[in-house]
Amino acid sequence: MAAIRNANGWERYEWPLLGLKMGRPRRAGEPGTILRSAGRLERVWMLQIALPGARVHIRGADELVERQLRDLADAEPSLPDPQNIDLELRQVGERHEIWSGTHSLAESSDIDALDSLMQVLNRLTLDTDSARLHLHAACVELDGVGILLAGPSGSGKTTLTIGLLAEGAKYLTDEILTLLPGLATAFGYPKPLTIKSCLGLDAFPTLPAPVWSSTGRAAIAASALSTTAAYTHVDHVVFPRYVAEGATYLTPISRADATRRLLSDSLDVVRLGVGSLDTVANLVGEATCWELQSTDLEGAVAMVRALPEPTQVVTTMLEVEAPFTKSTPRTGIRVARFPESAIAFEYPYARMIEL
Numbered sequence: 141m142a143a144i145r146n147a148n149g150w151e152r153y154e155w156p157l158l159g160l161k162m163g164r165p166r167r168a169g170e171p172g173t174i175l176r177s178a179g180r181l182e183r184v185w186m187l188q189i190a191l192p193g194a195r196v197h198i199r200g201a202d203e204l205v206e207r208q209l210r211d212l213a214d215a216e217p218s219l220p221d222p223q224n225i226d227l228e229l230r231q232v233g234e235r236h237e238i239w240s241g242t243h244s245l246a247e248s249s250d251i252d253a254l255d256s257l258m259q260v261l262n263r264l265t266l267d268t269d270s271a272r273l274h275l276h277a278a279c280v281e282l283d284g285v286g287i288l289l290a291g292p293s294g295s296g297k298t299t300l301t302i303g304l305l306a307e308g309a310k311y312l313t314d315e316i317l318t319l320l321p322g323l324a325t326a327f328g329y330p331k332p333l334t335i336k337s338c339l340g341l342d343a344f345p346t347l348p349a350p351v352w353s354s355t356g357r358a359a360i361a362a363s364a365l366s367t368t369a370a371y372t373h374v375d376h377v378v379f380p381r382y383v384a385e386g387a388t389y390l391t392p393i394s395r396a397d398a399t400r401r402l403l404s405d406s407l408d409v410v411r412l413g414v415g416s417l418d419t420v421a422n423l424v425g426e427a428t429c430w431e432l433q434s435t436d437l438e439g440a441v442a443m444v445r446a447l448p449e450p451t452q453v454v455t456t457m458l459e460v461e462a463p464f465t466k467s468t469p470r471t472g473i474r475v476a477r478f479p480e481s482a483i484a485f486e487y488p489y490a491r492m493i494e495l
Contacts, residue, residue, distance in 0.1 A: 190215040191261065192318050192329055193269030194222050200229035204351065205254060208359045211311075211330035211368055212261075218318065218327040218370065223268045229257070255353040258331065265316055265329060266407055273419045274407040275317045279326050279372065280309040286326065286372035287444060288317065288427070289380055290402055296382035296434070299339050302365065303441040306343035310369035311362035316407065321419045324426040330368045332359035340437050375450040377402070377429045380440065388434045390443040395421075395453070396481035396494045398429035403485075403492060410490050414474045417485040418457060421476035425455035453479050 187201040189212035198205070206213070227245075230237045236253040238246045238260050248256035266274055277290040278297040282304055289297045298314045305311055312328030319326060335358050341347060344365055350358035362368055377398050402420050403409050409416045428450050434440035458475040474485045475495070482495040 187213060189213050189261075190217050190222075191265045191268060192272075192327060193217060193219040194225050194264060196225045196227060196261070196264065198227045198229065200231075202229075205229070205257065208254060208332045208361050210361050211332070211363050214363075215328075215330055215368070215370070219269060225264065225268070227260070229253070249354065251351075252353045252355070254351070254359055255355065255357060258334070258359065261331065262316060269318065270408075270411070273319045273321075273409075273412055273416050275319065275402055275420075276315065276405045276407055277317045277402070278314040279312040279317050279328065279374070280304045281312065281369050281372040282307065282309040282445070285376065285447075285450075286374040287447075288326065288374045288377045290377065290405060291379050291381065292405060296380045296440070298333055298335060299337075299382070299437060300380050300432075300440055300444070301333065302335070302340035303343075303437045304444065305362065305366040306340065307441060307445065308366065310367050310372075311365070312369055312372060314362075319419050319423060321415060322422060324374050324423045325371050326374050326423075327371045328369060330362055332361050333365075334359060374423055374427050376444075376447050377424055377427050378432050378444060378447075379430065380432045380434065382440075383433055383435055386433065386435060388436070388439045388443070390430055390432050390447075393429050393431050394481035394494075395424045395429055395455075395478040396476070396483040398424045399476060399483050400492050400494060403490075413490065414472075414485055414487040416490075417474055417476055417483075421455050421457070421478075421483075425478060426450070426452045 187198045187206055187209065189196050189198065189209050195217060226240065228239045230239060234250060236248050236250060236256065237244055238257060245260050246256045275290065277288055278301045279286065279288050280301055287304070289300055291297055301311070301314050311330060312326065313331060314333045315331065316329045317326050318329065335350065336356055338350070347360070347364055350360060352358045379401060399420050403416060406416060428448065430447070432440060432443060456477040458477060460473045472487055474487065476483050484493045484495055
């Protein structure tokens with residue numbers, strides 16, 4: 141067995157029957173790995189990427205996967221002690237399979253292979269970072285100002301993100317945003333943008349044509365559109381809503397309403413319980429909160445660019461705990477009070493009421 145580094149990268153020899161392997165993960169931009177097995181030479185791509193709470197080593201990634209995941213390859217985990225995870229992409233006939241050790245995680249057709257891999261990586265993002273809160277939201281930094289875009293699928297988050305990237309914004313994420321208790325700082329997850337149409341892409345004439353999956357989605361590396369940022373202070377929270385007809389408007393909403401909306405679309409509010417209220421209330425207390433309805437991308441971008449200077453307010457947390465007995469779970473109500481509004485969070489059921 142031998143492994144040497146030459147002008148073409150690392151040469152990797154492997155004897156499956158003996159369980160012997162040599163080599164190391166490859167970052168984006170480096171050549172592929174040579175695999176020798178039973179007298180055959182085969183080029184196998186090895187890629188190392190970063191999730192917020194893990195480093196993932198992907199064996200068998202092809203050039204399309206490398207190109208779309210290059211921002212994750214250039215990133216670093218935001219947790220100080222990240223996990224290490226090995227994935228292997230296998231092609232079996234016309235099917236693509238994703239394995240971790242002896243466990244099959246997913247399988248898909250050839251056209252859906254990247255889509256399937258992103259679903260696995262999104263799930264790992266949550267599973268390897270269980271102590272922090274994750275919002276279903278996009279986030280960019282424009283001229284030093286952090287802008288969080290939240291809303292359900294189809295609301296226009298990614299399209300508006302693309303429009304802001306065309307204005308020079310830095311990209312953090314278009315789907316999963318990580319928050320820490322006590323901070324209004326959001327940590328990025330620079331996954332490729334998941335698009336469902338080409339709206340906004342005319343601002344990038346040199347961009348290669350998207351590769352569409354059977355579900356009508358395509359992935360685009362953010363660095364093909366702009367630069368990325370590892371974290372930002374959230375100054376504005378915007379809830380976009382695209383409509384085919386009607387008026388375009390930007391209207392302020394209460395911080396309690398913004399807190400309720402963010403928690404309702406959080407990815408792990410039930411798991412973190414009342415601590416998720418503290419985290420989100422602290423964030424919106426240092427931001428302005430808006431609802432944006434738009435009929436066209438250009439008008440929406442112009443309104444976001446015209447957002448006023450953020451204002452910071454004092455957030456007061458109050459708690460009332462119900463009597464506890466051995467036969468009933470510990471229950472209570474925690475209230476986040478802002479100057480203009482308040483929201484109550486009943487635990488452990490995660491029910492919320494604006495007051």
